[in-house]
Amino acid sequence: MLDGTPWSSCPRVFARSAVEAFTAETGLEVAASFEHEFMLDDLPTSAPFSWQRFRDAEPFGSELVELLQLNGFGPETWLPEYGEDQFEITIEPTTAVLAADRAVLLKELVRDLARRHGHRATFAPLLDPDGSGNGVHIHLSLRDATTGEPVLHDPSQPSGLSELGRKFAAGVLTHARAISALTAPSASSFLRLLPHRWSTGGIFLAERNREALLRICPTAPDGDTAARQYNLEFRAGDATANPWLAIGALIRAGLHGITEDYPAPTIWPEDASEEDLEGVEPLPRDLPEALEALEKDDVVTRWLDRDMLATFLAIKRAELDQTRDLDLAALCRRIADVH
Template sequence: IAEANAFGAGGDLRLVPDPDSRISIRDDGQEQLRLYIADQTRTDGTSWGSCPRRMLTSTLSRLHAETGLNVVASFEHEFTLRGVDAGLPMTLGRLRAAEPFGGDLLALLEENGLQPECWIPEYGDAQYEITLRQAPALVAADRAVLLRELVRDLARRRGLAASFAPLAAPDATGNGLHIHLSLHDDEGRAALFDPHRRGRLSEAAERFCAGVLHHAAAVTAVTAGSPASHLRLQPHHWSAARAVLAERHREAMIRICPTVSFGSSDEAKQFNLEFRAADATSNPWLALGVIIAAGLEGMTGDLPAPTVHPETVGDDELLSAAPLNPDLESGLRALETDPVAAKWFDPDLLATYLAVKRAELAAVAGLDDDAVCARVADVY
């Protein structure tokens, strides 16, 4: 129990299941478990400010009230599957090495309506990637929570072990969590795309990015919030080492994603932003919540327009941008001292988040980087 958190031995809460979130886990044709996402409420049914899911829903409500816009999102997960003879990166052999796990995972996701889009072998040792179709922001975050549990549960049932930790070792290829999002109005019209502006970003999109970049230190304290996370956010790791906005560049914190123009494709509907300074040690509701909250600050404030780097941006220019947090404690200090970011949270939720994360740091104090990565990998 983390010291200095906002909760003692007194009081109580209720878990209120969301019926639309129900999933079922089956094996050998038999239902083994029904699982629901639940909101945490007070015992009288009123909302409780420290519920992480409520943090996201309240942020989405604020975005709509102030801009008339909604968020569509998707979480792109990478994970390591221990116990398979994985073979070479990005090959058919590696894909087949994960069977029957891979086919079983896709079937499980499809039958529960999570809409899997892509299951591929990745670059790191025994590393795989799974993506789900885009959905309204709350649904996307719920799916991210459920996906991790389903992957770990299925792996255990197949005699394997899945880890979403950012790094298995300091020199390993990391597992990222890429959070894709776009903005739509109530009629479903895309609000990010303007082919006549820099980076094809609409004014609203540009201001949204300005807010995320401005509050990058506070945001990444949540999106990359483990003692090992900062070890992955380094140059030449295809992650993000600097608070940078760039077109189609895998080392930008915010990547303007490519679109296709052949056939009958609608580029405005494809167009999205990818936040890359995240990993799956983060809480999906809080991670998406802080990105949107920071973006909203840019849309409603008076921040300078961000630099939109081209795809061909060189290392020297990237490395001249503001660096991200060198370690978790630096990020936590940025989060609690940023007066704007602190208001994104219920005070008790913020106090508890800081306490829990500092308890995690205390648990690995004195360990070298290899041991820190191993401890985090065992948990996640």
């Protein structure tokens, strides 16, 4: 507000309040990083993950890494991805609100640099309903707010996930259907969140399994740093989400899992089969179902300011009305024009 007081309908205030509540209740802080995928147009056809695609994107790629370094983002990886013309950029983890700040700025830096090179960059969930999509994977770890020591990893526990980490994960899993309305909030988002789409195939926690809603990420074989590398990856997000709403909701859900002592979830192995996962709860089929799940979840709606929630729902339903008569291909193009 103009007098310096926080505005309750501000998404960044929502994220900051979630962080403050988490630390006050647990004595811990959340470290986070947003992993972005995007498409860059007008490139020659090249193989996924190939050195040739690296070369085809020059000098854009080298300049992007340098730009992020100069702005203090700490870029960690820049690589060609699986989809056609698709790339991924990751930046170093930091405090949760700063990670969300960087997620907002990174998209603008990428788009601006692409324009200066005669390209168009899009972070849209899908450009083609039958094609590969772009996600935003949110990596989360927990550490002692005083000492900075990591607390998510415990080698004596199943899959190395500490008891507190399992409770945090349980909160996210329990409220995932409602949270998905905030993390994947476009009319095309849920076309991507399906099995066999290199995205989220169901609401479950697993080791390294890329179709898990929450994935325990692999660590490099270094016992001295394993605890600091160890993190959970939330995979049901995309760049149509507001990063502050997304990170705030995940932190609130994790805190609720801890304070309410939710039962520990099953940790599925990486090679769990479709038959093994047959009873796993699915994500909503589409945005209307996700919005309904959000409205019905009394826990999640209590976290959100009443006016902010009402505004969010009204905007999303207006977007659905604007795209209701489009076929899937036209729908994906319309969303891509914005993102």
